[in-house]
Amino acid sequence: MTDVTEGKIWANSGDSHIIEPPDLFSSLPADVKELLPRSVKDPGGAFETIYIDGQEFRREVPQPTPGTPKKKGLGINARPVDSTEDDFLRRALGGNDAAHRLRDLDDEGIWAEVIYPSLGIWTFNIRTPKVVRHGVRALNEFALDFQRSSSRFVCAASIPLLDVDDAVAEIRRASADGFAAGFLPTRPPLGRPIWNDEEWDPMWAAFAETGMVIAFHIGTEPHDPTERTGVHYRGRGGAVLNYVETTYGGQRAVTQLIAAGALDRHPELRVLVSEGGATWGPFIADRMDEGYRQHSAAVRPVLSRPPSEYLFDQVYASFQHDGSAVAAHVAMGWRNVLWGSDYPHFEGTFGHTQKTLHELFDGVDPVASERIRIGAFHELFPHVPLPPAAGRNR
Amino acid sequence: MTDVTEGKIWANSGDSHIIEPPDLFSSLPADVKELLPRSVKDPGGAFETIYIDGQEFRREVPQPTPGTPKKKGLGINARPVDSTEDDFLRRALGGNDAAHRLRDLDDEGIWAEVIYPSLGIWTFNIRTPKVVRHGVRALNEFALDFQRSSSRFVCAASIPLLDVDDAVAEIRRASADGFAAGFLPTRPPLGRPIWNDEEWDPMWAAFAETGMVIAFHIGTEPHDPTERTGVHYRGRGGAVLNYVETTYGGQRAVTQLIAAGALDRHPELRVLVSEGGATWGPFIADRMDEGYRQHSAAVRPVLSRPPSEYLFDQVYASFQHDGSAVAAHVAMGWRNVLWGSDYPHFEGTFGHTQKTLHELFDGVDPVASERIRIGAFHELFPHVPLPPAAGRNR
Numbered sequence: 001m002t003d004v005t006e007g008k009i010w011a012n013s014g015d016s017h018i019i020e021p022p023d024l025f026s027s028l029p030a031d032v033k034e035l036l037p038r039s040v041k042d043p044g045g046a047f048e049t050i051y052i053d054g055q056e057f058r059r060e061v062p063q064p065t066p067g068t069p070k071k072k073g074l075g076i077n078a079r080p081v082d083s084t085e086d087d088f089l090r091r092a093l094g095g096n097d098a099a100h101r102l103r104d105l106d107d108e109g110i111w112a113e114v115i116y117p118s119l120g121i122w123t124f125n126i127r128t129p130k131v132v133r134h135g136v137r138a139l140n141e142f143a144l145d146f147q148r149s150s151s152r153f154v155c156a157a158s159i160p161l162l163d164v165d166d167a168v169a170e171i172r173r174a175s176a177d178g179f180a181a182g183f184l185p186t187r188p189p190l191g192r193p194i195w196n197d198e199e200w201d202p203m204w205a206a207f208a209e210t211g212m213v214i215a216f217h218i219g220t221e222p223h224d225p226t227e228r229t230g231v232h233y234r235g236r237g238g239a240v241l242n243y244v245e246t247t248y249g250g251q252r253a254v255t256q257l258i259a260a261g262a263l264d265r266h267p268e269l270r271v272l273v274s275e276g277g278a279t280w281g282p283f284i285a286d287r288m289d290e291g292y293r294q295h296s297a298a299v300r301p302v303l304s305r306p307p308s309e310y311l312f313d314q315v316y317a318s319f320q321h322d323g324s325a326v327a328a329h330v331a332m333g334w335r336n337v338l339w340g341s342d343y344p345h346f347e348g349t350f351g352h353t354q355k356t357l358h359e360l361f362d363g364v365d366p367v368a369s370e371r372i373r374i375g376a377f378h379e380l381f382p383h384v385p386l387p388p389a390a391g392r393n394r
Numbered sequence: 395m396t397d398v399t400e401g402k403i404w405a406n407s408g409d410s411h412i413i414e415p416p417d418l419f420s421s422l423p424a425d426v427k428e429l430l431p432r433s434v435k436d437p438g439g440a441f442e443t444i445y446i447d448g449q450e451f452r453r454e455v456p457q458p459t460p461g462t463p464k465k466k467g468l469g470i471n472a473r474p475v476d477s478t479e480d481d482f483l484r485r486a487l488g489g490n491d492a493a494h495r496l497r498d499l500d501d502e503g504i505w506a507e508v509i510y511p512s513l514g515i516w517t518f519n520i521r522t523p524k525v526v527r528h529g530v531r532a533l534n535e536f537a538l539d540f541q542r543s544s545s546r547f548v549c550a551a552s553i554p555l556l557d558v559d560d561a562v563a564e565i566r567r568a569s570a571d572g573f574a575a576g577f578l579p580t581r582p583p584l585g586r587p588i589w590n591d592e593e594w595d596p597m598w599a600a601f602a603e604t605g606m607v608i609a610f611h612i613g614t615e616p617h618d619p620t621e622r623t624g625v626h627y628r629g630r631g632g633a634v635l636n637y638v639e640t641t642y643g644g645q646r647a648v649t650q651l652i653a654a655g656a657l658d659r660h661p662e663l664r665v666l667v668s669e670g671g672a673t674w675g676p677f678i679a680d681r682m683d684e685g686y687r688q689h690s691a692a693v694r695p696v697l698s699r700p701p702s703e704y705l706f707d708q709v710y711a712s713f714q715h716d717g718s719a720v721a722a723h724v725a726m727g728w729r730n731v732l733w734g735s736d737y738p739h740f741e742g743t744f745g746h747t748q749k750t751l752h753e754l755f756d757g758v759d760p761v762a763s764e765r766i767r768i769g770a771f772h773e774l775f776p777h778v779p780l781p782p783a784a785g786r787n788r
Binding site for chain 2: 260330
């Protein structure tokens, strides 16, 4: 690891990603392989088509923000061999190589990470249980292998969701293999009931029994291929409207788990919501309580405690740049606010992590700062070592 | 007004209601009248059917919460003549009579109010421009008459939204008649584009030109009669899930206005979001800024300032019970947090307003407390007199 320079702040990230290699599914049986997600980019690189289980999803490839600071000392001409300019513009290239990734993380001041799959998001669009079982296995073997390369990596296991028995089996297997978190989309696959339904109860029980953290990443709602992928709004302000919209899915998933009593029945369950901000936590807590109290004649099930308490105790959420998230911890008393980098996506803090951390935490009470940067993450994943002492307690 | 007793706190309400008399539309032409909303209750009172412009909406009538404190000294057997037990259980009966209403408000410690129409919510489901023009006129004449009965009443004018020219004409007329606020649903009538569309620009200009406050009330999204009214979720936790869901519409409406540049082009515009809570304000401000900055390559239009600044300066929001809303003002710096009673609905604070105000504001810095209870409202409606000095500065 690089030297901890004066003024450096370390933070764990509750929101990071790995991008699977294109040949991930190559050794699977042909009838399965052909239905698993694969991306084919247009020659220009501005669009890609993702093929999944007989469906085609066409989407605009996210473009880098002009003026975004690029990685220090790695100019546009330093593009590594085998990378396309396109790849290079859109993400930190070290992402998929453990040694490079750790160098990036050290430079940025990111210590440990919850790492989500990328292709794994698309598995929620698969419609054939056998295919999703095989695909998830391949994804998890790859993620597990990557996780083994550093104690700072906490990879989230993909879960097959077309059949709850498959989900339970994979959670148990993933836990036995060494996963500490399981990745869920904010809405189940199309055709399956949402998270408040009884159907999912064995899955919550499996998470509770294994101690694996339920890790929701926002923006993962499965959708029909007839929709333009991820786009709800067009016209003026569409980019901002679509970005804001993504947070609601995480809030809804948490509300479903709490209102349906899953966190009441399993007080040991821990839920993380990544990339959706964190300030919403105390607000949704208050709002659930108001609905629960004011509409109590219609409320089922009755919970042992007010809904807010499950959110405050068992739910965690990660944010990137939001100053209000620090205040949600300091002034609203939500202990479970985590910082997140979104590495290696350029939409995250890559290239300006230290600047962001200083803007967020300089002048903040050191105990609160450490809780958000390190402690809340460490509470979820106590097996992960702590960052170097210097830069930890600021 | 009753004596201001020791310990009484006054607060203005950014969220109150009036319920129109059943004969409101009786003097209108027959061809118009038959298409305007009318409610027919089932004999049992648990359900009602609302008939509008050839559509039928069936809905469950909100039921009182068992154990909700009823109005002091007015037991269940004191039901006024001409009221049904049903009416009595669901709302304060003084609501529609100015003298009774002021007595209720004095008892509760509610000073001035933004008062929304009730039937007015249903006008957003009308599909015939002529019908909505007539209906809105009748609603506004009734509301204006009610508003004239006390300087503490700020009634929100209904606006016909099927034709933007009709909307502009009604805004100008309403302003000339003495309305200081215009009521908009969080989503325009079905078939009309959402609030970020160019179509609405003349309406924002009319609000700006007249100085009328744009008053969004949550839970007012028009919907198709094939949906069960206001119900998104069924099954476990449905009541809480549906209640939480209502807040997102207000957040979306504000995001649409800001991202489309309406508040940029009209710095004098003021927007109130009622009953959706307030803690979301600083969060959505941060999230809009993150989307605007990180996706800047796709952002149109470019705004003069970061999106957060429009929200902090020009948007106001009312909450009822949320402790976090006070912290959104005190710790996140949003000056425009307002309290609201939801009077005369039993879902609001009626019957326990003083208890709620004490829980929220005892121990809070007096300047912050007065800003939330009185000042923010007074900034929007400076023509409204201030409450009695005692109980104002706590």
